[in-house]
Amino acid sequence: MPAPELPPPQSSLPEAASRFGAHLLAAAAHVLDAEDVSGGPSCAPSLPAPPVTSASALAARPLPGAPAAEAPAPSAGLERILRGPSGLGTAGLRLFPRDEPQTPSSAPAATEGTPVPGLYHHPVPEPDPVRVEEVSRRIKAWALDEVSLYPEDWEEQFDGFSVGRYMVGCHPDAPTVDHLMLATRLMVAENAVDDCYCEDHGGSPVGLGERLLLAHTALDPLYTTREYQPQWAESLHADAPRRAYRSAMEYFVRAASASQADRFRHDMARLHMGYLAEAAWAQLDHVPEVWEYLAMRQFNNFRPCPTITDTVGGYELPADLHAQAGLQKVIALAGNATTIVNDLYSYTKELDAPGHHLNLPVVIAEREGLSDRDAYLKSVEVHNDLMHDFESEAAALAEACPAPGVHRFLRGVAAWVDGNHNWHQSNTYRYSLPDFW
Numbered sequence: 001m002p003a004p005e006l007p008p009p010q011s012s013l014p015e016a017a018s019r020f021g022a023h024l025l026a027a028a029a030h031v032l033d034a035e036d037v038s039g040g041p042s043c044a045p046s047l048p049a050p051p052v053t054s055a056s057a058l059a060a061r062p063l064p065g066a067p068a069a070e071a072p073a074p075s076a077g078l079e080r081i082l083r084g085p086s087g088l089g090t091a092g093l094r095l096f097p098r099d100e101p102q103t104p105s106s107a108p109a110a111t112e113g114t115p116v117p118g119l120y121h122h123p124v125p126e127p128d129p130v131r132v133e134e135v136s137r138r139i140k141a142w143a144l145d146e147v148s149l150y151p152e153d154w155e156e157q158f159d160g161f162s163v164g165r166y167m168v169g170c171h172p173d174a175p176t177v178d179h180l181m182l183a184t185r186l187m188v189a190e191n192a193v194d195d196c197y198c199e200d201h202g203g204s205p206v207g208l209g210e211r212l213l214l215a216h217t218a219l220d221p222l223y224t225t226r227e228y229q230p231q232w233a234e235s236l237h238a239d240a241p242r243r244a245y246r247s248a249m250e251y252f253v254r255a256a257s258a259s260q261a262d263r264f265r266h267d268m269a270r271l272h273m274g275y276l277a278e279a280a281w282a283q284l285d286h287v288p289e290v291w292e293y294l295a296m297r298q299f300n301n302f303r304p305c306p307t308i309t310d311t312v313g314g315y316e317l318p319a320d321l322h323a324q325a326g327l328q329k330v331i332a333l334a335g336n337a338t339t340i341v342n343d344l345y346s347y348t349k350e351l352d353a354p355g356h357h358l359n360l361p362v363v364i365a366e367r368e369g370l371s372d373r374d375a376y377l378k379s380v381e382v383h384n385d386l387m388h389d390f391e392s393e394a395a396a397l398a399e400a401c402p403a404p405g406v407h408r409f410l411r412g413v414a415a416w417v418d419g420n421h422n423w424h425q426s427n428t429y430r431y432s433l434p435d436f437w
C-alpha cells in the first residue's frame with residue numbers, strides 16, 4: 001500500500017481532541033506499567049486469565065509499508081481514560097454517561113444538517129479535512145481501479161455517500177490513513193452488497209440467500225478439492241459486491257490478527273442473517289411485531305463497523321475480553337442505537353423508495369396503531385433508551401474490567417456511535433428529516 005507523508009492524527013481538531021489517540025495509548029501504557037492488566041477479578045470471571053498484554057502490543061501496530069504511529073506522550077492514567085478528554089467538542093469521546101443536556105445548539109457550527117429533535121446524541125468535532133480528502137481520494141481510486149465498483153453514472157451517488165468523512169469521523173484514534181482505509185473499503189463493500197443484492201441498485205429478496213452465501217465466501221474462504229477451487233476463486237470476480245468484499249477483506253486480513261479477522265467474519269455472518277430475515281418479510285409482505293423488527297435489526301446492523309475499532313486503531317482487544325458477556329451487551333446496544341439512528345434519518349428516503357420499506361417508525365405505526373408522527377417520536381425514545389443503556393453498561397464494564405485494551409475499545413465504540421450520528425445528520429445529500437415538528 002502507498003504510504004504518503006501524513007499529518008498527525010486529528011490535526012485540525014481542538015487541542016484536547018487532537019491528542020486523543022496519543023493520549024489513550026499513553027494512558028494504556030501507563031496503566032500497564034503500573035498494574036496487572038490480565039483483567040481484574042470481575043472481568044471475564046468464568047475464563048482463565050487472558051495472557052498479559054505487553055505495553056508494546058498496545059502501541060499502534062503499523063501496517064505493512066505504513067509509517068509508525070506517533071510516540072505516546074506521558075499521561076494521567078486510568079482515571080483519565082474513563083473520564084475522557086474534556087476539550088471543546090470532545091463530549092462524544094467520554095465513557096461515562098453525561099448529565100449535561102445535549103441540544104442541537106451545542107453542535108459544532110461547521111456540522112451541516114439538523115439533528116433529529118429530541119435525539120440523545122453527542123456532537124463531535126468536524127472530521128479532520130486533510131484526512132477526509134486523502135481517504136476520499138484513495139477510496140475512489142480503489143473503487144475504480146482495483147474493484148471496478150460502479151458504472152460512471154453512479155459516481156454522484158458514490159461521492160454523495162461521503163464515505164471518507166464518515167470513516168474519519170468514526171475513527172478519531174486511527175494512527176494513519178492506511179488504518180482508516182481498512183474501515184473505508186469495508187464500509188464501501190458492505191454498502192455495495194446491501195445496494196446491489198438487497199436494495200435499490202438491482203437488489204431483491206428473491207434469491208438473496210444464494211447471493212449472500214456466495215459473497216460471504218469472499219470473507220470466509222471455501223476450502224474444497226482441486227477440481228472445484230478455481231471455479232470458486234473465479235466467482236469472486238464475478239460482480240462488484242464480491243470484488244469489493246474480496247479486496248477489502250484481503251487488506252483487512254493483512255492488518256488484523258487471526259482472531260480480529262474471525263471476529264469480523266462472525267459479525268458479517270450476523271449481518272447476512274439479518275438481511276435474510278428482512279428479505280423474508282419483504283417477500284411475504286409481512287410487517288413483524290415491533291420486538292421482532294428490533295431483533296432483525298440487531299443483526300441487519302452496523303455492528304461490523306464499530307467492532308473493528310481496535311484493528312483500525314492499530315491495537316488488539318484480546319478475543320476472550322471481546323467475548324465476555326458484558327462487552328457483547330455493550331456492542332449490541334451500541335450497534336442497535338447506531339442502526340435506529342439510520343432508521344430515523346433515512347425515514348423519508350425509505351418512504352419514497354419503491355415497495356414497503358420497513359424501519360422502526362413504520363413498524364411501530366403499523367403494529368401499535370399510532371400516527372406516523374407519534375410512531376416516529378416513539379422511535380426517537382426507543383433510540384434514546386438504547387443510547388442510555390449503552391452508556392451505562394459501558395461505564396459499568398469499564399469499572400469492572402480494568403484492562404486498558406477494554407477501555408480503549410469502549411472509547412472506540414463510543415466514538416463510532418457519535419461519528420455515525422454526525423455523518424447521518426450531516427449527509428443532507430442522502431437524508432432529510434420528516435416534517436413532524
Ligand SMILES: CC(C)=CCC/C(C)=C(\C)COP(=O)(O)OP(=O)(O)O
Binds near residue numbers: 300
Ligand atoms: C455498513 C454496514 C455494515 C451496513 C449494514 C446494514 C445497513 C446497510 C445499515 C444498518 C443501513 O441501513 P439501511 O439499509 O436502511 O441504509 P440506508 O437507510 O439506505 O442508508
Ligand SMILES: [Mg+2]
Binds near residue numbers: 342343346347350359
Ligand atoms: Mg435506512
